[in-house]
Amino acid sequence: VEAVAALGQIGAAAQPAIPTLIAALERERNPRPLRMPPAAGLALSRIRGPALGEVLRLLEHPVAAVRLNAVVTVGLFGPQGQEAGPGLLARLRDPSAEVRHAAALGLAAIGFHRRDAIPVLQEILRDDDPFMVTWAGDALAKIDPTLVPAGYVR
Numbered sequence: 001v002e003a004v005a006a007l008g009q010i011g012a013a014a015q016p017a018i019p020t021l022i023a024a025l026e027r028e029r030n031p032r033p034l035r036m037p038p039a040a041g042l043a044l045s046r047i048r049g050p051a052l053g054e055v056l057r058l059l060e061h062p063v064a065a066v067r068l069n070a071v072v073t074v075g076l077f078g079p080q081g082q083e084a085g086p087g088l089l090a091r092l093r094d095p096s097a098e099v100r101h102a103a104a105l106g107l108a109a110i111g112f113h114r115r116d117a118i119p120v121l122q123e124i125l126r127d128d129d130p131f132m133v134t135w136a137g138d139a140l141a142k143i144d145p146t147l148v149p150a151g152y153v154r
Helices: 003-029 039-047 051-060 062-078 078-091 097-109 117-126 130-142
Strands: none
Touching: 003 039, 003 051, 003 062, 039 051, 039 062, 051 062, 051 078, 062 078, 062 097, 078 097, 097 117, 097 130, 117 130
16 A cells, blocks of 8 residues: 555656556455545556556446446546546446446546436435535536535535
């Protein structure tokens, strides 16, 4: 974890480590990735450049946990991850509820505010986790403020 964090601190100069970080992202398991993103994903988002393209490949991985790590990582790129919007839109129909939820929140994180995410964001509003509910309310407000029930945004 410390080595991965150090690579993230190096930034763009750590581009040669992208394949190693992608492999780590595939193996990394985190019980609450939306609260504490994968360490390898955080490092990749700080390296930027070709890292995003490599992360996008994982959106189609057969293992839901890997897709989840990839979706969360895309969100960490923020507005620089706009090109990932179409890939995240496809994940709104993922068989895994966690992946769907992360995709809806990830779209908001990269500034890709699309009505396609509304059903998934409304699904998240029924979650028991107040953190997830708040983020979903914020994302919905950016798409259409009239869709957000009172008290659901920061």
